[in-house]
């Protein structure tokens with residue numbers, strides 16, 4: 001993801017300059033920096049964040065490094081786009097939030113890029129315009145081709161499902177009250193996970209995460225109202241009529257499926273940095289905390305088999321959406 005984001009900054013964001021590419025391995029940092037015309041390559045993440053020739057930071061390193069790097073960016077008064085999750089644990093997300101409250105400004109954009117995907121934008125617009133009536137349910141399917149053998153059912157909830165947890169909260173404009181997570185009896189660790197979330201507005205949100213779907217990367221969603229429903233459509237650039245068959249191709253993974261969403265997200269982030277006013281669709285650190293806290297409830301439900309209530313910390317005034325002031 002780091003090299004994908006570096007390419008967007010270098011090639012798709014006029015007004016931005018890819019100053020430094022930082023990676024734990026010097027050869028990788030150097031090869032991406034040289035390929036994209038960055039001014040420098042580095043291996044020290046914390047040192048890179050505070051460099052005087054760096055104005056803003058895009059964090060796409062391993063999940064456990066997100067919170068420390070986000071806090072370093074806040075303390076250096078630098079805007080940062082942090083890939084999801086903001087942090088694997090909600091208490092780490094709260095440390096990032098405490099740093100922003102201390103700084104008195106919102107500097108973190110959490111990378112829930114589906115908010116910028118055109119099919120989700122259309123879904124939210126239809127709901128916000130009242131076309132669907134009162135929202136009743138939202139169904140989500142999140143299928144990867146194949147997960148590494150160390151990818152567990154719990155990671156399906158903590159690493160993959162935060163996308164659906166966030167987009168459900170964002171599209172419906174609500175909060176979750178409880179989570180119930182299931183795996184089939186006798187299921188293997190990497191078997192599909194089903195979750196049912198209840199919102200404080202009485203809606204049900206279902207999330208299937210199957211990281212070994214085999215046939216393709218396939219994300220589906222349907223928002224059901226009492227007057228109609230709207231479903232996502234996957235962008236298709238060609239269909240193939242061959243040997244008495246007509247086929248469409250699935251993406252191999254999330255990067256081609258959401259390539260345009262990443263571009264739109266990163267452009268909105270840059271525009272927000274320049275205007276010192278985050279894009280209204282942008283997920284902030286509080287949104288990152290909510291997704292991680294709900295995922296933690298989902299993991300607890302999977303482990304206990306019980307319906308688990310969602311208990312969030314009190315939202316600091318800094319995150320009130322009204323003016324979108326930073």
Ligand code: ISE
Nearest residue numbers: 084142144159160161163254
């Ligand atoms: C990955 O980390 C992502 O963020 C992808 O968008 C998601 O589809 C995949 O399941 C995650 O593992």
